[in-house]
Amino acid sequence: MSAMAHGKVTITVDEYSSNPTQAFTHYNINQSRFQPPHPAGHTRFVCVSDTHSRTDGIQMPYGDVLLHTGDFTELGLPSEVKKFNDWLGGLPYEFKVVIAGNHELTFDKDFMAELVKQDYYRFPSVSKLKPEDFDNVQSLLTNCVYLQDSDVTIKGFRIYGTPWTPWFNGWGFNLPRGQSLLDKWNLIPEGIDILMTHGPPLGFRDWVPKELQRVGCVELLNTVQKRVRPKLHAFGGIHEGYGIMTDGYTTFINASTCTVSFQPTNPPIVFDLPNPSSS
């Protein structure tokens, strides 16, 4: 705390002095103490991804719009979705935009339709769900805008979100590389300012060290760089790829909160964009 007397600033002991973690949360979110307020005419985006039902310890920074690029649960169980929605409800951002990832099994209607024909041996807890438990699972997300091959305009920014990733171990929203995924990327309209996908494009934060492989989607890269050209491409999916890169026009943010060992220790990534001139 501080007080002003006779033109002199006096520092007194802060009410949060004995709990620095709580102090950071309070002063960062409420007063932007630890990051400068964004420049005039800019919007501050806070990017997270792959929180996997482990949101409790995440220290959220000041900003205007939250972007979450999928894998907010482990299996898409309604109980997990409700818990995530409650967490969102407690965050102070003006807008929150969310897409699904391959772990949100119940959000992928075709995946669930196939799963009920099988014996569920891969996902025992999903097998306990009745169709009426997950038919309308999207409606549990009351504290955000949920995008699935769709777009929304927020503060003048046109934001498109899509959950699809290259097939890997047969999870939700998986499609074969090549034409199947390109058909989904071809749904992205031109004129998008911010693209949200679950996984990376080729070459941008897509390296999997344990396999010495790049796993980003080639068709997504071509779509981003040669056709859509968003200012920001936010994604996650490859936890090891957490970080930020640019090609000189588009900024690529892999905001995976969880590490490869599913520890939620990577901080949210904050990015300021100049407001579109028409807004």
Ligand SMILES: Nc1nc2c(ncn2[C@@H]2O[C@H](COP(=O)(O)O)[C@@H](O)[C@H]2O)c(=O)[nH]1
């Ligand atoms: N070789 C590949 N590894 C992949 C791919 N997609 C994901 N992964 C690995 O799994 C973890 C966790 O992903 P999650 O979807 O289960 O949360 C990720 O960090 C990678 O190590 C892929 O397409 N190819």
Ligand SMILES: [Mn+2]
């Ligand atoms: Mn993940």
Ligand SMILES: [Mn+2]
């Ligand atoms: Mn994933």
